Amino acid sequence: MADKQKYKRSKQRERIYSLLCSTKDHPTATWIYSELKKEFNNLSLGTVYRNINILVDQKKIQRLQSGSSFDRFDGNVETHYHFICEKCGKIEDLPCVVLPELNAVVNTNTGYHTEKHRLDFYGFCFSCSAQ
Amino acid sequence: MADKQKYKRSKQRERIYSLLCSTKDHPTATWIYSELKKEFNNLSLGTVYRNINILVDQKKIQRLQSGSSFDRFDGNVETHYHFICEKCGKIEDLPCVVLPELNAVVNTNTGYHTEKHRLDFYGFCFSCSAQ
DNA sequence: TTAATTGCAAACGGTTTGCCACGTT
DNA sequence: AACGTGGCAAACCGTTTGCAATTAA
Numbered sequence: 001m002a003d004k005q006k007y008k009r010s011k012q013r014e015r016i017y018s019l020l021c022s023t024k025d026h027p028t029a030t031w032i033y034s035e036l037k038k039e040f041n042n043l044s045l046g047t048v049y050r051n052i053n054i055l056v057d058q059k060k061i062q063r064l065q066s067g068s069s070f071d072r073f074d075g076n077v078e079t080h081y082h083f084i085c086e087k088c089g090k091i092e093d094l095p096c097v098v099l100p101e102l103n104a105v106v107n108t109n110t111g112y113h114t115e116k117h118r119l120d121f122y123g124f125c126f127s128c129s130a131q
Numbered sequence: 132m133a134d135k136q137k138y139k140r141s142k143q144r145e146r147i148y149s150l151l152c153s154t155k156d157h158p159t160a161t162w163i164y165s166e167l168k169k170e171f172n173n174l175s176l177g178t179v180y181r182n183i184n185i186l187v188d189q190k191k192i193q194r195l196q197s198g199s200s201f202d203r204f205d206g207n208v209e210t211h212y213h214f215i216c217e218k219c220g221k222i223e224d225l226p227c228v229v230l231p232e233l234n235a236v237v238n239t240n241t242g243y244h245t246e247k248h249r250l251d252f253y254g255f256c257f258s259c260s261a262q
Numbered sequence: 263t264t265a266a267t268t269g270c271a272a273a274c275g276g277t278t279t280g281c282c283a284c285g286t287t
Numbered sequence: 288a289a290c291g292t293g294g295c296a297a298a299c300c301g302t303t304t305g306c307a308a309t310t311a312a
Contacts, residue, residue: 020206026222044294064203072195075151083243091157112214114254123245175269
């Protein structure tokens, strides 16, 4: 995933991409694998993961994930928002007012009913932006 | 983690809880383990995980995580918000307007600089709330 | 005494990676 | 020819779990 990598075309990657664009679901790697296994008899899960990472690197698809790979825990159970450093992964509490009216926006403008949301802001923390 | 489980006290759990309350960082299980290993010589990581889950179950702490355990991917790289079903884990796109002014709120009211955020709403999807 | 908790080690499950053959340029 | 890609299987790593011994109620 180096910066100056030259990617070549591959049928598998193109199908993964078109498959992801053709659905409004938010597929998992395993689902993509089982779908494309029908077309590519010898497809392996490793290939799916490798290509997904390339596509994310190319910014053609996005990974829906909170940030770091392991769970983090918070002794503060009150709703509050977080600032997540895109470089070091540090999570900091935001001294911001929580906006319960966001729930109301969703409840009146969509068919969904919600009473809870999660809001994370991304950027560089002080020490990382100083570097 | 059944509903009518009666939890007994344990020194380890009480220290995990007080440790989580004493810091504004958002520790990982491994960090908690290495801190408390100093006090409990034979502490094991399994104990930390078990007690974390109990504390989450008791709603004394919160787990900072997006939802399901495996990554999901989206062919739509435009910023958009999601509705996540708390029961089945399904992720759906919200036909909502994105609110770039939320970034401005953070940038003017806190010391942080952000140009990107992620907003997830939680609730029950149509089929799960029908049940 | 009963049942929850612990430490230990093995198992789990999603993801990554090393290797070598194959495909693209 | 040079090098990215695929398939396969093993490795990785955070988390969970089975078990026997310990501890709280």
